[in-house]
Amino acid sequence: MDSSELIELKEGWRMAIEFDFAFDYHTSVAWLPIRDRLSDAQLLDEEIMEIDKKAIMKALKEVSDRPYQRDYEELTRWWWHLEKIASSEYPAELLPEYLREIYLKVLHES
Secondary structure, three states: OOHHHHHHHHHHHHHHHHOOHHHOOOOHHHHHHHHHHHHHOOOOOHHHHHHHHHHHHHHHHOOOOOOOOOOOOOOOOHHHHHHHHHOOOOOHHHOOHHHHHHHHHHHHHO
16 A cells, blocks of 8 residues: 555545544445555554544444444444444453543443
8 A cells, every 4th residue: 555545544534533424324334444444454553543542532422323234344343333332332352452441431431
């Protein structure tokens, strides 16, 4: 993956979270594959981790829809299960450590 494609994917993931596309029943199916591509390419840097943290915090503060017809996505791909995170039903042990801390802190405060 070249640097321009990486920049484009990061910007797409940022937009998906910032503008709530990743949390909507109809639009999430078009936006969540961006995070799949970042994961499949094993690209995880500080910028992606910060966007991921915003995704978790937003999911915990707001209602998130289940993505349209995507029940088959593995639980390890947490971004496909934002509705479970929002309802505190997601298994904390499946989240990466940098997200697990945020998730558990909010669960304990509830």
